[in-house]
Structures are given as C-alpha cells and as structure tokens.
Amino acid sequence: MHTPVTDFLEQVRLSCADSDEGELAHYIPQLAEADPAPFGAALCMLDGTVYGVGDAEHRFTIQSISKPFVYALALADRGLDEVLEHVGVEPSGDAFSEISLEPNGRPRNPMINIGAITTHALAGARDAGGDESTARVIEGLSAFAGRALEVDEVVYESERSTADRNMALAYLVRAQGKLQDEPRLAVDGYSRQCSVLVDVRDLAVMAMTLAAGGRNPLTGERVVPRWVCRQVLSVMATCGMYDAAGDWMSTVGIPAKSGVSGGIIGALPGQVGIGTFSPRLDRSGNSVRGVRMCEQLSAEMGLHLMETPEVASHVVHGVIQPEAGHGSHEVQLQGVMHFAAAEAALRALARLPDDGAPVVLELSRVPSANDIGRRMLREGMRRMGADGRAVSVVDPDGVLEG
Ligand code: DON
Numbered sequence: 106m107h108t109p110v111t112d113f114l115e116q117v118r119l120s121c122a123d124s125d126e127g128e129l130a131h132y133i134p135q136l137a138e139a140d141p142a143p144f145g146a147a148l149c150m151l152d153g154t155v156y157g158v159g160d161a162e163h164r165f166t167i168q169s170i171s172k173p174f175v176y177a178l179a180l181a182d183r184g185l186d187e188v189l190e191h192v193g194v195e196p197s198g199d200a201f202s203e204i205s206l207e208p209n210g211r212p213r214n215p216m217i218n219i220g221a222i223t224t225h226a227l228a229g230a231r232d233a234g235g236d237e238s239t240a241r242v243i244e245g246l247s248a249f250a251g252r253a254l255e256v257d258e259v260v261y262e263s264e265r266s267t268a269d270r271n272m273a274l275a276y277l278v279r280a281q282g283k284l285q286d287e288p289r290l291a292v293d294g295y296s297r298q299c300s301v302l303v304d305v306r307d308l309a310v311m312a313m314t315l316a317a318g319g320r321n322p323l324t325g326e327r328v329v330p331r332w333v334c335r336q337v338l339s340v341m342a343t344c345g346m347y348d349a350a351g352d353w354m355s356t357v358g359i360p361a362k363s364g365v366s367g368g369i370i371g372a373l374p375g376q377v378g379i380g381t382f383s384p385r386l387d388r389s390g391n392s393v394r395g396v397r398m399c400e401q402l403s404a405e406m407g408l409h410l411m412e413t414p415e416v417a418s419h420v421v422h423g424v425i426q427p428e429a430g431h432g433s434h435e436v437q438l439q440g441v442m443h444f445a446a447a448e449a450a451l452r453a454l455a456r457l458p459d460d461g462a463p464v465v466l467e468l469s470r471v472p473s474a475n476d477i478g479r480r481m482l483r484e485g486m487r488r489m490g491a492d493g494r495a496v497s498v499v500d501p502d503g504v505l506e507g
Contacts, residue, residue, distance in 0.1 A: 110148070115158040117401050118146050122159075127385030127393035130365040135263035139165070139366065141384045146398055149309035149378040153322035157306050164302045165382055166260045168364030169201060169221070171246060171298045173345065174311060176215040177319075177337045178245040179227035181329040185336065188227055191283045192220045196344045196351075201365075201390055202270055210281030216344040216362065218295075219274040225295040226286035234286045239294035246301055249311040251323035254301045261300035268292050303368070308380025312372040315341075315360075322378075338372060342410070349389040357399045358409030369395035373408050420449040422470055424457075433463035433495075439470035442478030442504070451485045463495035474504050 122144055131137040145160035179188050190211075197205035197213040205213040205220075212220035226234060229241035247254045275288035284291060303311075314321045315338060318331040341360035346353040353361060359371040359379070367384035369392055371377075379402065383394035403409050425435040434457050438450050457464060466486065474482070482505060489496045498505060 111156050111158060114146060114148060114156055117398055117405065118144065118159050121394045121397040121401065124393060124397065125385065127387050129384050130386060130390070133260070133264050133267060133365070135260045136166075136366055139384050144383040144394055145305040146379070146381045147305040147309035149306075149313035149322060149380075151313070151317055151322060151375070153310075155306050155309055157309075160382070161305050163382065164304050165366045165368060165384075166257050166299060166364075167246070167301045167303045167308075167368065168299045168366045169216070170303075170308065170362050170364040170368050170370050171242075171301060172216050172221040172224070173315070173337050173341050173362050174246055174249050175221065175228055175242050175298060176224050176340065177315070177329045177333050178242060179224050180333045180336055182229055182241070183227050183231070185332075188224070191227060191285070192223050194340050194343070198348055198350075201347050202274070204274065204277060206277065206281065210278075210283055212278060212283070214340060214344040216340060217347065218271055219278060222271060222275050222291050222295045223278050223284055225298055226284055226291045235290040235294065238286065239297050242294065242298050243301065245328070246298070246311075248321065248326055248328045249314050250303065250307040251310050251321050251326075252307070254303060254307070256297055257300045257302050261297055264300060265293055265296040268296055271295065299364075305368070305380035305382050308368055308370045308382075309378045311378065312370040312380060313378025316372040316374050316376065316378050338374060341372065346391055347389050349387075349391060353396075357396075357403045358411050359399065359403055360410070361399065363391040363395070365390055367392045367395065369399060371399055371408075373410065377408065418449075420446045421453045424453065427460075427462045430462075433465050435465040435467050437467040437470065440472075442471055442474035442482060444477050444481070447474070447478040447481035451481060454485050454489065461494065463497070464489055466496070466498045468498060468500045468502070468504050471504050472502070474507065479505055479507060
C-alpha cells in the first residue's frame with residue numbers, strides 16, 4: 106500500500122498555496138532578494154520516517170529557528186542553573202528584536218534576539234567563547250539535523266555587516282554583566298548560527314529530535330539529555346512565536362519556532378516533528394503560509410497539545426475472576442502506564458473482593474511505563490502482598506523492570 110500520509114500533507118500544502126499575503130524580511134539585504142515562490146513542508150516521525158512535499162529540498166538559512174537548538178546546547182553544556190543566571194524564560198510579548206530585559210538585567214527569554222545572542226555565548230565549555238562557541242553551535246545544529254550543515258557565507262556577510270541593532274542589544278547585555286563574550290564576537294557567532302543552510306526535511310528531523318527527548322531519530326545519536334528537551338519545548342511553547350505566541354498556542358497548540366527567512370518548526374512531544382518553508386511573513390515575522398499549514402495540520406490531525414486524551418478510561422482491559430473458589434483474580438491492564446493510568450489500575454486492584462484468592466497483574470498489553478507508573482504498580486503489588494495476598498505479575502516485555 107502507498108501510505109496516504111504524503112498525499113494528505115500535499116493536500117494541506119496545496120490548500121495553503123493560493124495566498125500571496127505577507128512580505129519578505131527586508132532588514133537583511135540578502136533575505137530581501139530571496140525568491141518568494143518556494144513552498145515546502147515535511148514531517149518526521151519517531152522512527153525517522155520523513156515525509157516531504159513541495160519544495161522539500163529547497164535550502165534556506167535557518168535564522169531564528171536555530172535559537173531553541175542553541176538554547177538546548179547551552180543547557181546541555183552549562184546546566185540549567187548557569188543558563189538561567191544569564192537568560193530568563195518569560196514570554197516578552199514583544200517583537201523579536203526588542204530590548205527585552207528583566208529588572209535584574211537578564212534577557213527575558215532565549216527565543217528573542219537579545220536572549221539568543223546571550224545564549225550563543227553559553228554554548229560550549231566555560232572557557233570557550235568566540236570561534237569555539239560558534240564551532241560547537243554548528244556541530245550541535247548538525248547533530249540535531251543528522252548531517253553536516255553548512256553556512257551560507259553570503260547571507261552571513263549580509264547579516265553581520267548590517268547587525269547594528271543586534272550589536273546594540275549585545276552591548277546592553279554585556280553592560281548588565283550577563284553576556285559571557287565580547288559583543289562583536291557574540292554577534293558574529295550568532296549571525297553565523299542564523300546563516301546555517303537547511304531544508305524542511307532537516308527542520309522536521311531537528312524538531313523530532315527535540316520531540317523525541319533528545320535522540321536523533323535518523324542517526325540514533327543522543328544529541329542532548331531528555332530534561333533539556335522538556336525545558337526547550339516549554340520555552341518554545343510560551344515564547345517561540347514572539348508576540349503571536351499566545352494566539353499560536355491556543356489555535357495550533359504545538360511548541361514551535363519561526364525564522365525570518367520563512368521557516369517554521371513544530372515539535373509535538375513523542376509524536377511528530379514538523380518543518381515548513383515559505384518566505385512571505387506576517388507582521389510578527391512568521392511565515393503566512395507556514396502558519397496556515399500548521400493551523401490546518403493541527404486541526405485535521407488532532408495535534409493540539411492541550412487536546413485532552415481519555416487516558417485513564419480504558420486502562421483495565423478486563424478482570425478474570427476465580428471460578429468456584431479456585432484460581433486467581435487476573436487484572437489485565439492495557440496502554441502506557443503513566444500517573445493517571447496507574448492510578449486507575451490501582452483502583453481496579455483496590456476493588457477486588459477481599460476473598461484471599463491470589464492476584465495476577467497481566468501486563469502483556471502494556472507497551473511501557475514511566476517512572477511514576479512503575480513505582481505506583483510496584484507499590485500496589487507490595488501492599489497487596491503485605492495484606493497477605495499472593496501477588497504475581499505477567500510482564501513479558503519487562504515493563505516493570507525498567
Ligand atoms: O537576528 C536576526 O535579525 C536574524 N538573524 C534572525 C531573526 C529571526 O529569524 C527572527 N525570527 N522570526
């Protein structure tokens with residue numbers, strides 16, 4: 106069978122292709138000259154399957170989409186506390202190039218320019234800085250994409266030579282004692298980071314690496330630890346779409362990040378990485394067609410993060426009772442055991458008649474459990490044992506052993 110996912114993605118793309126609204130970014134000369142026509146989209150799944158449609162191989166500079174990934178590298182290299190000393194996590198509600206500083210001098214978040222320049226200087230070892238931080242950033246972005254990424258030197262020159270505003274932002278942060286590098290070096294490095302060339306397939310893989318907890322689904326490489334992804338996705342959800350972040354979260358509901366060259370990524374935890382590209386931008390600096398596509402994908406594929414799943418209602422597949430006083434109570438569970446599922450399972454155990462018959466916990470339909478799910482089920486079994494019941498478990502996949 107030819108999977109319909111590609112056709113579905115293409116249908117969504119085509120339905121968004123009729124709009125020529127929006128304008129190219131004009132404050133970087135090289136971007137103002139870009140061809141506005143290319144329009145591509147890609148999805149990457151947990152096993153590394155990538156679906157690409159339209160101009161999926163068209164390359165463009167990553168721009169601000171690099172920010173969450175460099176934030177991830179800084180967190181992995183320096184730890185949460187050190188990064189939080191320099192950059193906050195509050196949405197600014199401002200445009201991406203605003204002077205958004207907290208009263209203590211920290212940039213408000215790492216998704217706006219002032220915070221991203223600060224974050225760039227935190228990537229790599231503590232005594233790094235300058236070219237070393239930048240090398241770490243390019244190597245790290247490549248690890249997220251699963252291939253060696255290159256810099257568009259023409260865009261880089263265009264950007265660094267017109268970076269007056271970013272220089273001003275860098276000097277302000279330096280004056281507050283929060284920038285760990287010389288402003289010129291930090292802005293040059295940040296401009297290089299923004300000039301890395303990608304296509305929508307790369308974006309989808311990069312987004313899926315975050316959504317998969319830090320392991321690249323193509324290469325299998327652990328790029329950053331799992332806790333880093335939770336932090337980065339949280340900040341993407343609240344700050345990724347700048348002054349449109351609230352609107353985005355309520356309509357699309359996917360942690361995301363846009364860039365002025367026209368790219369957007371969406372990273373839905375555990376499910377899918379999305380990359381779109383179309384250069385015309387709305388007033389907030391987000392791709393018009395990309396935003397539409399993400400809205401439509403979210404609505405039609407049910408991808409909104411806040412869509413409430415009925416997690417706990419089908420946890421108990423069945424309960425087999427002992428016959429005529431012989432045999433045991435077999436409680437058959439199903440689905441992933443996290444807190445709400447394990448809570449429902451424990452209630453099913455608590456409801457068993459107090460007849461002294463042995464209890465079997467049957468887990469062959471349980472594919473996995475998280476830490477708390479495991480702890481809760483083990484504790485339930487321990488308590489039943491302490492009450493004097495014989496308790497055993499059928500756990501062919503070793504779900505409770507993890
Ligand atoms: O700092 C800049 O101006 C650019 N290199 C990146 C800005 C950007 O992509 C903002 N995103 N929408």
